Amino acid sequence: MDAVEELRDVLPLTAAVNGAGHLAIGGCDAVALAQRFGTPLYVFDEETLRHMCRAFRQEFSARHPDVQVVYACKAYIGRALAALLMEEGLGADVVSGGELAFLASVGFPPEGIYFHGNNKSESELREALAYGVGQVVADNFHELGLLSRLAAEAGRRQRLLLRLSPGVDPHTHAKTATGVLDSKFGFPIATGQAEEAVRRALASPSLELVGFHFHLGSPIFELDPYRQAIAMVLAFAAEMRERHGLELRELSVGGGFAAQYLPQEPPPPVAEYAEAIVLSLREGCRRHGLPLPRLSVEPGRAIVARAGVALYTVGAWKDVPGVRRYVSVDGGMADNIRPALYGARYSALVANRPLDGRRERVTVAGKFCESGDVLLWDAELPPLEPGDVLAVPAAGAYAPAMASNYNAALRPAIVFVRDGQARLVRRRERYDDLLRCELWPPE
C-alpha cells in the first residue's frame, strides 16, 4: 500500500499520487508548492474545509430544527478562511479583539458571532458592542458587571449566554479539559455561582439572557461527556425557570469534536456526535417540560485539522548508535507547538516519494533550540534524504494559529488549493516583519 492510501483518513479528501509520482492536494503537486512558496508551508484543501462545514450543518440540521454551527476561530483564522466560512453559512466564535478584527475585515455578519473568553478586556467588549456582535458568552461576575455597564452606555441590550462549568470530565489532556470544577472557565453549577449569575444577568436591563453555554474540553473522542453535561445543564435550566422565570432559548454545547490525527485513531463521525447531542437535548427537554431551544455547536479542529497539511524540507541528520536516528526539518515548534505542548502525535509521508515502500524508524526533529522540539517520535518512513519534502497531515488546527517567532522564526506561508489552483492567502514573514515593532533608537 502506498503512503497516500495508508494515510487516506488523515489526509485531505483530494489527496492523491499524481503522474509525477508526487503527493497532490487539491490537484496541486505538493513538491511544486514547496518549491514555489518555500517551506515550511501550510496547504489547506478547500474541498475538505467546505465538506466539513457542510457535514456539521447537515448532520445537526437533519436532527434539530434550529441549529447554529459556529466555527471556533482559535483553531485557525485568516481572512480567506473567514470568507469561506461566510460562504458556507457558518457563524464564528472569537476569543479576542484580534480574532474579531479578522472577521470584521471581511464583513462577517455580526449576528453569527459569539464572543468568548475568561478575561475579555473593556476595550474588547467595547469593540464587540460597536461591531454589533450577536452573542457575548459571559464567563465570570467581573465580566457580567462590565458588560452590563458598557452595553447600557452604548444604548444596547446585549444578547448573552452564560458559560457554565458543569463539572464533567471529558477524558482528554489535563491542559485542554475545561468543563471540570477546578477550571478557570465558567460559572460552576455545583457551587451556586451559576444561579447567582442568572440572577444578576436577569436583573440587568442592558443584558438579554438567552441561554447557556458549556465547553468541556478537546479533543473529546467519547459521546458520554456531552450527554452528561446536557442532562445537567437542562436540569439546571429547569430549576432556573422555576425559581427565576428564565426561558432557555439557546443551548451551546461548545466544541471539542475530535479530528483524526493518526490512521489508527478514528474519532466518531459527525453524525454520531449530532445524534447523541440532539437525542440528549430532546430527552432532557421532554423530562423537564422545556421547549426545544436553539442548539449551537462550536467545532474548531474538526473543521480545519484534516484540511491542512504542513510541508517541510528535510535537512540534517544525526545517528545516536543503538538509540535513534534524528532527521531535522526546517520547521518545528515555532509553526506547530502541539507535540511539545501536549505530546500531540502526527503521521508523515515523503511528498516527493509517496510510493517508496521502504520503512525505517526515524525521529523527526524541528530546527528550534529545545530538545523537546520534535515533531514525530519513532516514525516509520522511507529513508529520508536532505531535500526531501516531508508532509505532515492533519496539521490545520492549532498549528499556524499558535505559530510563534521563537528563535526569530519567520511564520510560514499559507496556501489554499482547489482544482489545481493554489492561492497564497498568507505570505511568509520576512525579516522586516520581525523588526517592524522594534524601536531603535527607543522612542
Ligand SMILES: Cc1ncc(COP(=O)(O)O)c(C=O)c1O
Ligand atoms: C468555548 C470553546 N468553543 C469551542 C472550542 C473549539 O474546540 P475544538 O477546536 O476542539 O473543536 C474551544 C476550544 O478551546 C472553546 O474554548
